[in-house]
Amino acid sequence: MAKPLILVTNDDGITAPGLRALVQYMKELGDVVVVAPDSPQSGMGHAITLDNTLYSQKVQIDLESGAMAEYSCSGTPADCVKLALQELLERKPDICVSGINHGSNSSINVIYSGTMSAAIEAGIEGVPAIGLSLCDYSWEANFAPCGPFVQKIVRESLENGIPNGVVLNVNIPKTEDKGIHGIKVCRQARANWKEKFDKRTNPMGKDYYWLTGEFELLDHGEDTDEWALSQGYISVVPTQFDLTAYHAIQQLNTWDL
Amino acid sequence: MAKPLILVTNDDGITAPGLRALVQYMKELGDVVVVAPDSPQSGMGHAITLDNTLYSQKVQIDLESGAMAEYSCSGTPADCVKLALQELLERKPDICVSGINHGSNSSINVIYSGTMSAAIEAGIEGVPAIGLSLCDYSWEANFAPCGPFVQKIVRESLENGIPNGVVLNVNIPKTEDKGIHGIKVCRQARANWKEKFDKRTNPMGKDYYWLTGEFELLDHGEDTDEWALSQGYISVVPTQFDLTAYHAIQQLNTWDL
Numbered sequence: 143m144a145k146p147l148i149l150v151t152n153d154d155g156i157t158a159p160g161l162r163a164l165v166q167y168m169k170e171l172g173d174v175v176v177v178a179p180d181s182p183q184s185g186m187g188h189a190i191t192l193d194n195t196l197y198s199q200k201v202q203i204d205l206e207s208g209a210m211a212e213y214s215c216s217g218t219p220a221d222c223v224k225l226a227l228q229e230l231l232e233r234k235p236d237i238c239v240s241g242i243n244h245g246s247n248s249s250i251n252v253i254y255s256g257t258m259s260a261a262i263e264a265g266i267e268g269v270p271a272i273g274l275s276l277c278d279y280s281w282e283a284n285f286a287p288c289g290p291f292v293q294k295i296v297r298e299s300l301e302n303g304i305p306n307g308v309v310l311n312v313n314i315p316k317t318e319d320k321g322i323h324g325i326k327v328c329r330q331a332r333a334n335w336k337e338k339f340d341k342r343t344n345p346m347g348k349d350y351y352w353l354t355g356e357f358e359l360l361d362h363g364e365d366t367d368e369w370a371l372s373q374g375y376i377s378v379v380p381t382q383f384d385l386t387a388y389h390a391i392q393q394l395n396t397w398d399l
Numbered sequence: 400m401a402k403p404l405i406l407v408t409n410d411d412g413i414t415a416p417g418l419r420a421l422v423q424y425m426k427e428l429g430d431v432v433v434v435a436p437d438s439p440q441s442g443m444g445h446a447i448t449l450d451n452t453l454y455s456q457k458v459q460i461d462l463e464s465g466a467m468a469e470y471s472c473s474g475t476p477a478d479c480v481k482l483a484l485q486e487l488l489e490r491k492p493d494i495c496v497s498g499i500n501h502g503s504n505s506s507i508n509v510i511y512s513g514t515m516s517a518a519i520e521a522g523i524e525g526v527p528a529i530g531l532s533l534c535d536y537s538w539e540a541n542f543a544p545c546g547p548f549v550q551k552i553v554r555e556s557l558e559n560g561i562p563n564g565v566v567l568n569v570n571i572p573k574t575e576d577k578g579i580h581g582i583k584v585c586r587q588a589r590a591n592w593k594e595k596f597d598k599r600t601n602p603m604g605k606d607y608y609w610l611t612g613e614f615e616l617l618d619h620g621e622d623t624d625e626w627a628l629s630q631g632y633i634s635v636v637p638t639q640f641d642l643t644a645y646h647a648i649q650q651l652n653t654w655d656l
Binding site for chain 1: 439441442443444445446447448449450452453454455477478481482484485486507509510511516519523524525551552555559562564565567568581582584586587589591594595596598601605606607608609610635636637638639640641642643644645646647648650651652653654655656
């Protein structure tokens with residue numbers, strides 16, 4: 143049987159340690175092609191490049207990477223996936239894996255996540271897809287304990303098939319804390335960010351802001367991704383891009399529209 | 400009773416005719432404050448500004464606008480809403496309306512939409528919110544026929560309350576075609592974009608791409624937004640930011656994870 147073709151991408155940029163680790167794990171499962179942003183794209187959500195040119199070039203980041211080919215791209219994570227599928231890959235990949243992100247994309251973070259937008263873009267195009275994130279923002283985060291779990295999730299996805307219209311959002315607890323206890327299928331916890339804007343004045347006397355904030359968990363269910371992570375488990379949330387709130391349709395139909 | 404406080408934003412930028420029209424419609428319903436990007440932000444998805452400074456300034460775009468105050472912001476649509484809610488508004492608005500976008504945000508376009516990302520950001524923060532789009536990309540689009548319908552939808556939203564966790568995605572058919580027949584509550588049609596990259600060479604000899612594509616409708620249900628629009632109706636899709644694919648949880652639990 144032919145080896146699966148695995149598209150690897152991310153939002154931290156093609157040189158990020160999390161992506162380099164993911165390439166190592168994936169080359170044991172199939173043929174790997176990397177198409178990833180040439181610079182960090184965190185917080186890009188599902189942005190795409192409409193009014194600007196896109197550059198892409200074949201690169202070699204790491205002599206030992208074991209990838210069949212690597213391309214950097216000037217665009218967003220979603221752009222990378224579009225370009226990979228339409229221009230750069232010779233055939234449709236068997237799976238797209240995005241990450242491993244330096245930092246959490248659990249709960250409401252999925253909405254802002256460039257990592258997940260790449261996976262969702264692949265899902266929209268009919269390619270099974272997984273976004274992977276480690277809950278550690280450090281560039282020196284220890285990805286090593288993730289390896290066997292990530293391989294297991296990807297292997298199971300290839301074997302069982304991810305349901306149509308669904309993309310997996312995988313978050314991995316910070317491994318220094320208490321080790322990884324296993325994997326749990328979860329729902330997205332309700333939460334938001336309590337923003338705080340840090341207002342400053344630039345050297346020219348003009349005010350500007352830095353966006354900062356605190357994560358506010360509004361959900362104490364024991365079936366959520368936040369709960370699983372807090373207990374040392376990897377969370378797997380099946381995530382969809384049909385955003386229809388079906389439960390609200392009946393209610394809206396009672397309005398005088 | 401105090402007049403409702405209405406936050407108006409968009410992704411086409413604060414000078415866009417669609418936003419100016421929306422301000423006109425909204426000032427008949429309440430007190431209007433505008434916080435919108437200082438330049439076009441189409442296709443920004445739910446991007447937020449994490450690694451860069453945000454500027455905002457009080458501006459007067461239109462002497463006759465009737466808005467209580469207007470602020471332009473250097474960030475994305477989601478940034479505008481965060482800044483409005485935390486820094487610029489004196490109290491929580493009663494509703495946030497985003498648009499009127501120049502171009503469709505129906506079906507899968509909701510995923511890429513800056514217009515909807517602003518509305519979703521407000522929804523996450525507990526503010527009732529509506530994204531509004533006219534299916535006409537022209538800067539000279541005729542917004543006039545939208546007015547009474549937009550006012551009706553906003554008035555009904557204020558009276559009935561939009562369900563928690565739900566944001567309305569409103570799309571308005573191009574009015575030249577056959578007039579607006581009414582309003583339908585719909586689900587998001589399944590669709591994707593068939594990308595085509597237009598590959599060119601720049602004057603320095605380097606290849607680059609323009610992203611182009613064709614919308615591919617994969618869904619012929621008569622309860623979708625695309626169907627309603629094709630019949631001359633305004634589509635209202637209740638849209639949620641809990642992306643969990645609940646129907647897939649059971650299936651994933653049968654995997655060997």
